[in-house]
Amino acid sequence: MRSAASSEISLESIPLQIWTELSAATLNLSDPWRTPVLASLNDNQPDARTVVLRLADLSRRSLLCFSDSRTSKVAALQLNPITTWCFYDPVRRIQLRAQGRTRIDTNSNLTRQFWDSIPPANRRLYDSNPPPGEQIKAPESLEFGACPEAHFALLETTVDHFDWLHLGQIIHRRIQLHWTGLVWDTHWVAP
Numbered sequence: 731m732r733s734a735a736s737s738e739i740s741l742e743s744i745p746l747q748i749w750t751e752l753s754a755a756t757l758n759l760s761d762p763w764r765t766p767v768l769a770s771l772n773d774n775q776p777d778a779r780t781v782v783l784r785l786a787d788l789s790r791r792s793l794l795c796f797s798d799s800r801t802s803k804v805a806a807l808q809l810n811p812i813t814t815w816c817f818y819d820p821v822r823r824i825q826l827r828a829q830g831r832t833r834i835d836t837n838s839n840l841t842r843q844f845w846d847s848i849p850p851a852n853r854r855l856y857d858s859n860p861p862p863g864e865q866i867k868a869p870e871s872l873e874f875g876a877c878p879e880a881h882f883a884l885l886e887t888t889v890d891h892f893d894w895l896h897l898g899q900i901i902h903r904r905i906q907l908h909w910t911g912l913v914w915d916t917h918w919v920a921p
């Protein structure tokens with residue numbers, strides 16, 4: 731169960747708490763942390779979009795979402811993998827930012843495993859003609875091909891930094907976490 735607020739939060743407990751809550755969000759359709767904003771750089775231009783968090787894995791320090799490999803964000807991430815994820819829970823008033831480098835995975839056991847989990851009716855979305863971002867005459871004019879799996883990609887970010895912020899009634903609390911290579915180094919910062 732989620733902690734209601736964060737008065738009980740400690741520097742020692744926060745790494746595990748963050749990963750546990752992110753992981754829980756992947757399983758709960760109504761959890762606001764399930765639909766974060768993923769930001770990247772496209773030719774030095776900041777770009778951001780909503781995605782669905784599909785996996786949060788403490789052991790790999792990874793956050794993962796799906797994408798069509800033909801989207802502009804995939805092309806941009808191939809050139810610059812630096813990424814920030816931004817999560818906000820308006821009920822608990824907690825913002826979490828996660829930074830790291832993002833890898834594009836189109837052909838692995840994990841890709842196939844996730845592909846198999848997608849309902850067949852949703853798979854065709856990965857084979858639109860024309861591809862995402864191209865101009866079309868009208869929404870109804872979009873066609874779908876027969877090879878959607880060929881465009882299915884996982885975007886997996888290995889997180890090096892978290893910035894956690896709780897807006898409290900009386901005081902705000904903010905913690906930064908940095909992966910040292912061995913452990914999460916944590917410290918309070920002024921909000």
Ligand SMILES: Cc1cc2nc3c(=O)[nH]c(=O)nc-3n(C[C@H](O)[C@H](O)[C@H](O)COP(=O)(O)O)c2cc1C
Nearest residue numbers: 765779780781782795796797798801802803804863
């Ligand atoms: C609630 C919601 C969830 C979304 N989830 C994803 C997702 O998991 N992966 C994805 O590529 N796009 C997702 N999208 C669409 C993106 O926000 C974006 O419009 C699309 O990926 C094209 O972005 P790009 O041009 O930056 O690649 C989602 C949009 C919404 C509104």
